[in-house]
Amino acid sequence: xxxxKTALIVSGTTLLFAAGTNAAENKxxxxxxxxxxxxxxxxxxxxxxxxxxxxxDLKDQYTVNNFNTTSDGRGFVFNGGYRFNNYIAFNLDVxxxxxxxxxxxxxxxxxxxxxxxxxxxxxxxxxxVHLLYPVxxxxxxxAKLGVSIILSxxxxxxxxxxxxxxxxxxxxxxxxxxxxxxxIAPTFGIGAEWKFGQNWAAHAExxxxxxxxxxxxxxxxxxxxxxxxxxxxxxxxxxx
Numbered sequence: 001x002x003x004x005k006t007a008l009i010v011s012g013t014t015l016l017f018a019a020g021t022n023a024a025e026n027k028x029x030x031x032x033x034x035x036x037x038x039x040x041x042x043x044x045x046x047x048x049x050x051x052x053x054x055x056x057d058l059k060d061q062y063t064v065n066n067f068n069t070t071s072d073g074r075g076f077v078f079n080g081g082y083r084f085n086n087y088i089a090f091n092l093d094v095x096x097x098x099x100x101x102x103x104x105x106x107x108x109x110x111x112x113x114x115x116x117x118x119x120x121x122x123x124x125x126x127x128x129v130h131l132l133y134p135v136x137x138x139x140x141x142x143a144k145l146g147v148s149i150i151l152s153x154x155x156x157x158x159x160x161x162x163x164x165x166x167x168x169x170x171x172x173x174x175x176x177x178x179x180x181x182x183x184i185a186p187t188f189g190i191g192a193e194w195k196f197g198q199n200w201a202a203h204a205e206x207x208x209x210x211x212x213x214x215x216x217x218x219x220x221x222x223x224x225x226x227x228x229x230x231x232x233x234x235x236x237x238x239x240x
Contacts, residue, residue: 035235144189
């Protein structure tokens, strides 16, 4: 995570905590909820493939027509936990996310086209703590610190077309790769919760995670894709 993003999260959390006033005592106890997420995931499969699979002379022969490295998506989150007191709670999130990306590379010298797609389905299991501060009787703000266990399934399809050895016809080759992987990565965030009624609460939060999906090992060194994940969630919780 960049220094700027770290500073923004820390500064935002500090300001939220400092803005509070004394609040009435909140009950401890279990809670469960769900939410809808909006996220953008940025990945750098092109630099990984570019640096590992091609030497510099060959790179110079390619034109990058398109490479979509950012995917906006929607997902869902289930969460539950236990609040110990006014200021700390244990929380567990389970979220689903999917990213799709595409590539279009062209080599004018040989009239070759490379077109590909890379799709990742992920399940995030994130245990962590909420460091809470009650700003009023019904509103809490919190910092979210956790560790995400990321279970990923990926598919990569490629289509390469170009002339045959004597330039008498165009040949197309299609390849498919797939696999699964899991990673552990830190997750940081901030959020707020508004209680309405006796047991219900609405919450909104932002979280940030960096992760790596391991692909396949080959002689050319292609083996991983790095992700940056920014997620916003709005949802409901029930306090037992």
